[in-house]
Structures are given as C-alpha cells and as structure tokens.
Amino acid sequence: MPPPPPTAADRGREVRQRLLRAATELIAERGWSAVSTRGVAERAEVGQGLVHYHFASLDALLQQAALGTVEEFVREFTALMESAVSTEEALDSALGSLDGFSGTDPISLLFTETYLAAARDEELMRALAGLLTRVRDGLAGRLSDSGVPQPQETAAVLLAVVDGLMLHRPASPSLTSAAVGPVLRRLLTTTTPGSETP
Amino acid sequence: MPPPPPTAADRGREVRQRLLRAATELIAERGWSAVSTRGVAERAEVGQGLVHYHFASLDALLQQAALGTVEEFVREFTALMESAVSTEEALDSALGSLDGFSGTDPISLLFTETYLAAARDEELMRALAGLLTRVRDGLAGRLSDSGVPQPQETAAVLLAVVDGLMLHRPASPSLTSAAVGPVLRRLLTTTTPGSETP
C-alpha cells in the first residue's frame, strides 16, 4: 500500500502551505502592506475565503509566512557554518552564499520587509530576535574558538554587515563578494601575543 | 519693509513642503505602500485634492519626499565627515551620531523603506545610488589619506554596516556604539611596513 490516499486534513495542510508560499512571494514582490487576501488566494489558486479559514487574519498569515522563511534560512545557514572545518572556511562559504543574493531577489527583499514589519510590531520583533540569537550564538562560538576578540559583538556585526550589503548592493554594483571579502576578513583579526599597537 | 506679504506662489510652496514632510512621516510610520493621499493630506492639514495639484501622483510625492530626506541626511553626514580633523575622529563622530538612531526611529525606517522602494523601481534606484556615491567617495578619500587599504571597498562596507546595524539593532540590544566601535575599528587597519602576517 504505497501512499495512503490524502485525507481532508492532508489537503488542508497543503492549501496552508500554498498560502504561506504565495504570501512570501507577494511580500517580496509588492511589499508587506501591499499584499491582499485576494492576491494571495489568486497566487495560491484558491478561493479567498480559505485565507480566513486557515489564518486568523491577513496579518497573521503574513507574519507566519515571513517567520517561516527566515527560520528556514537560519537552519540552512547554521548548517553551513557548522559544516565548515575552520573559521576561514566558514567565512569563505558565507561569502560564497552571499553571491547568491542580488539585493533584489525574493529572499533579500523578504528579509528586509520582515525587519521593517518587526520594527513596527513588538511581538514579531521578539520572534525574529529569537531566531537571530540562535545564528549569532553559533557564529560567536566559532569566532571564540578561533581567538577572535569580542566574539559576540563581532558576530552581531557580521550578521548586520550581510543584511546591510544586501540593502546597498543594487545601488553599489562594486559590492561583490570578491571585493568585499578582504575587507571583511579584517574583522576576524585574532589576538596574537605581542601584536598590540603601541 | 521687513517681510513682504506672502504671495499665492509662496503659500503654494509652503503647502508643498507640508505635504513632503507629512509623506516622510507616514512612510516611516506605516510603510511605503500603506501611505494614502488622504492620510498625507490629513497630516498636512490640507484638502486631499492638493496632493494631485502639487504632485503628478501619490508615488511621485513619495519618491520626492524620500529622496529629499535622504539628500538632507547625506549633506549633514558629509559635513560631519569633513569637519573631522582625523580619520579616527571621523569614525568617532560617525559612531556617536549612530547612537541617535534606534532602528525604530523615523529616519532609520525611512531609509530602509527607501532602499526597498528603490529595489523595485529602477529610476528611484539610480537617484538613490547617485546620492550614496557622493558619500562613499568622500569617505573613501578620507580613508585613502589615512593609508587604509582598499578605500573604496572599505567605505562601501562601512556604509552598509551602518544601515545593517540599524536593521538589526531592535532585535539585538547589545548593538550599542560602545560595543561595536572596537570591532569596526578593525576595519580601518592601516598598512604599516613589516606588519604582515607570516
């Protein structure tokens, strides 16, 4: 008996996923406050009444969609960091994945939209901060092992740099990872005995 | 004859300014795509028909309002940079002014909203890129004088860091200028003879 026939609950879950996916796409394309229930339903090829059946409100759908995408990215990124054998290699692979984002791609836009929405909604901000703390602590641990001073602050700055670069990249085409890598590497200056500036 | 009585054209200009100011406030408060002609007119204490008299469309008003605020900030920032006598002092005063922004204040939000709007509108992006180039070139010149390697790239990264920190600050309360200053100072590592890593 290979796959059991989908139950009503199964189909419900699938519609839920379609709605979440459609919402993330539209947040990126049109901006958070320009997403409508009708637009989401149309993109998901679903009646618009379903939006309010599966979610309490349009805003609840948007928040869950945005947080879900961020969480997925956080999972991938932490896995990438943990798979690297050295801090150098971790930075290299982070820079490499950075090249996948142009600043105008859906993921970059969704991230910025989410930060912006969170800046106006305390609860969303708490949830987002929780996700970011996980990445930052993981990164800080790695930096600490490599002797980078102030690992917590350095990790926070590194994460901020990534999002800042995404913001600026469309306006500054020179911001390639090749050009920026050597500069960022200075942030990882390690404390070696007797190397202090007089 | 001290102040000549305001002409009709004078009053028109003043209404225009009120509309621009109201638009910037509302972009920050509610988000770019949630600003309405009625909202702007109400905030400016003006009939809503005036919006379309003074501006071709709502979007034209929003773009002019956003670019105007960014340009004003660029002017202030470049003046601040040029008044500093050393790169160290320039970084200090830049970090100091950074403390004035919480990430949820109107200016931070307006900047992010503008980047986002520009990412979806090529013409707006060109205008924004022009403004940013001025700041970046000025900063790069100063870095170059101080012997910082890759001044152009370093300047671009520094500007990106500032906006990234604004994005992350509400989620990471530890991102004070005091905590972040020492980390950022590593970016200004100067090339001194014989200081290369073996």
Added chain:
DNA sequence: AATCAGCTTGTGCGAGTGACCAAGGCATGC
C-alpha cells in the same frame, strides 16, 4: 473695474479592500 493666474475645495467615480457567513462537498465513524 476687468482680467488673469495660481491656489484650494468638495464631491464624485470606479475599483479594490478585509472580514464574514450561509451553503455545500466529502471522506470518515457508527
């Protein structure tokens, strides 16, 4: 006094909005 240009108002239109709900479908358990 007549004319004129620039500024302002209020109203109206068609379109789109979030939320809600009665009605029906449909596989499951009895």
Added chain:
DNA sequence: GCATGCCTTGGTCACTCGCACAAGCTGATT
C-alpha cells in the same frame, strides 16, 4: 443509511483607495 467533522465555495458587507474635475477663492496686473 446516517450523522459527524473538516474543508471549500461564492457572495455580501461596509469601507477605503487614487484620481479627476468643476467651481470658487485671492491677490497681482492691466
């Protein structure tokens, strides 16, 4: 057969939206 949930549809509600436009206002010019 029948009832029980869960899912889905399609329509309606009251409301807001951007934009256009006729009409009126006011001070300067002729």
